[in-house]
Amino acid sequence: MTGFFKLLKGGNKPSFVAAVVNTFIGLLKMTAYLFTGNVAMFAEMMHSFGDAANQYFVFIGSALSKKAPTDKFPNGFGRVVNLACLGAVIIVGILSYETVKEGLHHLLHPIQSSGVLISLGVLGIGVILELYVFYKAAVEVLHESGEEAKGFSPFIKSFTHLNRAKPATKLVFMEDLVATSGGVIAIIAITITYFTGFGQAEGIASITIGLMMFYVVGRVFLENARGAIGETDEEMREHIAGIVLADPKVKDIRRLQVIKEGESLHVEIVIEVNPALTIAEADDIKDRLALLTYAQKGVAEVTIEFDEDDQILGWS
Structure with missing residues (x-):
């Protein structure tokens, strides 16, 4: 057990930070959803819990991948992180499906939700926290690429160097980019519904967020499938x-x-x-x-x- 905890110290730090932050955000959004019944909040709750589960998988997988080779496994455990990512996308895929399904239901049968101030407050906190995690991931992308990261430059420069980052860091970067964007979309949808009475806006937001999650699933699956097989750099x-x-x-x-x-x-x-x-x-x-x-x-x-x-x- 002591050896396992030593391995965890070598795990991907951005994925662990992101997992903890997304767990907290998910609990906040779940509380808000239970009070308001807002479907856009439901989508964001599923998104945060999906990201958290994914990132815990990745953190543990990245730590185990650093385990030294043994007589039974002489080639080492380097590809464990790719297998962990592949397992994690299954969870995100299921949550993406549920998010899109709930959005379609609300689009066809819109229900007036309540507690707009609660929803906007929680989503605002979530966007700020996600933006922080996204920034940390962007800095790590540049660090792993051998580039300098100063001020707000990581927000832009990280996109051009993303392919040179480690699989775990790349996954956290993409997930939190989508999470931050999803939070902004949910805020816009709730605001539109409140001021115009167009209840379908929340359903559209839920479907959009779910499809964004599916994009991450597809991208991460393809990239880590190549890594698990063995890809040439x-x-x-x-x-x-x-x-x-x-x-x-x-x-x-x-x-x-x-x-x-x-x-x-x-x-x-x-x-x-x-x-x-x-x-x-x-x-x-x-x-x-x-x-x-x-x-x-x-x-x-x-x-x-x-x-x-x-x-x-x-x-x-």
Whole structure:
């Protein structure tokens, strides 16, 4: 049990913060919904609880993915975070369906809800808290991408660097972007209903929020399915190829693979060298390239093999 808690300390921090905040927000929205019967509030309640469950899954999965390899699992546990994300989207998918269904029901059979001030107050608090979590996730995206984060710049710069963030951070970023937007949509819908009597606005808001949740489900599923299978990091592959070819003793690259294993990268390199090299010289090359490759962000394992130079340049 002590080992498990040590692993949790290495879990993705933005996902844990987001999970705690969304649990609190979900309880606030549930209380408001019970008092008001507002369907837009119901949608937001489901959204917050869905995000919280998702983010708890991701936090635990990201922590377990850092567990050291064992004799039974020699390849390590890097892809556990992808499997956790895939499990989490099932929960969000179910809640998305319920949200859309409730919105359709309210659209066809609008019911006048009460407690508009309670609803707007709770949603306002929720938007502020979600915006805070979204900002923290945006800062983490830039940090994982090796970029600076100052002032309000993360709100804009994070979108251009999102693909370089870890799976867990990326999930929190997307969920809280949708959560913040959903809160604003719910506020607009409740305000329209209050001032115009157009009760269907809340149903439309619920359907919109549910569809936004479905978008996150689809995006997260596809991304983590690729990660669970094992996806090549093309950008890092080209970067490492440049490092390898810069070594004067390397004639060519026969094969180079950079596979994403959850939040880590596993690198396999087969290089071509002069067959007249001694074992000691080849060992020096291996040590030199391994040291440079391990220094790259996210690289957890490096395997280097040799082949004799065939005098044909194969790597482009």
